[in-house]
Amino acid sequence: MSAEPDLGYSDRPPRLGFFTDTTVCIGCKACEVACKEWNAIPDDGLTLTGMSYDNTGGLGADTWRHVAFIEQRKPIARQDPGLHHDIDVLAMAGNGSAAPPAQAAGPGDRFRWLMASDVCKHCTHAACLDVCPTGSLFRTEFGTVVVQEDICNGCGYCVPACPYGVIDQREGDGRVWKCTLCYDRLGVGMEPACAKACPTDSIQFGPLDELRERARDRLGLLHEAGVADARLYGEDPGDGVGGDGAFFLLLDEPEVYGLPPDPVVTTRDLPAMWRHVAGAAVSLAAGALAAFAGTMLGRRR
Structure with missing residues (x-):
């Protein structure tokens, strides 16, 4: 490939x-x-x-x-291997008696x-x-x-x-x-x-x-x-x-x-996670910068 x-x-x-x-x-x-x-x-x-x-x-x-x-x-x-045991038993017995029936599979x-x-x-x-x-x-x-x-x-x-x-x-x-x-x-x-x-x-x-x-x-x-x-x-x-x-x-x-x-x-979502982390970091930094700027502006007044 x-x-x-x-x-x-x-x-x-x-x-x-x-x-x-x-x-x-x-x-x-x-x-x-x-x-x-x-x-x-x-x-x-x-x-x-x-x-x-x-x-x-x-x-x-x-x-x-x-x-x-x-x-x-x-x-x-x-699986059926092709052997019919009832016929084989009859042939071996030679007395015409019926062979025992095959037992069904139990649990x-x-x-x-x-x-x-x-x-x-x-x-x-x-x-x-x-x-x-x-x-x-x-x-x-x-x-x-x-x-x-x-x-x-x-x-x-x-x-x-x-x-x-x-x-x-x-x-x-x-x-x-x-x-x-x-x-x-x-x-x-x-x-x-x-x-x-x-x-x-x-x-x-x-x-x-x-x-x-x-x-x-x-x-x-x-x-x-x-x-x-x-x-x-x-x-x-x-x-x-x-x-x-x-x-x-x-x-x-x-x-x-x-x-x-x-x-x-398990790393499929890592790129998206890092993008979210970066976005949150930028937002946090912008908020901190805005707060700092507001404080400084208040002091000047």
Whole structure:
């Protein structure tokens, strides 16, 4: 895709990103392991939450990829593999007795897993970039957002600025850390470690315009197959963050996956706020000047 004007590059490679198709995620956590190994990220305790098989809980300074395990009591499509067990039983029995009827699925059988590998969204309009006072956060030539920890002063302004709650400060360190989309690997033509390790191609990497086209095709296939709840999240350049560099195909509402339904860059209103502040300051100064002039005029009389 062509470079967005606000990314700061007039001549650069195509913007790169992730498309995560959660419909084929098997929850193996290979992406989490590969991310930690390549980026030398400390372990985060490996303690089960007690709520599911998820042992990381969410993204953080020591978890740049997080595989969510969402358990739902919800009907799922019944698959027919082409085997008719009643006929098979009759043939095996050889006595002409009727086979037991197939049991209907009860409430306990209507159960499904939703699994999704979450990551930094590498927003087009990234609030973390807007508020960073040291330039620690920067936009790469690939359109991704990266933290330079060696010049991060630990102010933490970027943490509440992120509409997704991705960026985080490391305990005992103070600096912020997050996914870099393996910037060091991109520079030598390699794909990110998580995408390389994904056994089902749930995490797909490449030029963002190609990924968006591929995602729309995949969504169409799912809708044709009757999966009406399938939707894309973060692929729209017209949304509140200008589109994400890492977007998803979901099988339920974003909130089910812990994602905000309508994210907006948190610094969107800063220019208007500063204009109001400037206007108020001018009005205050004019009022003070008028009061001072009136006082001086009164003394002269």
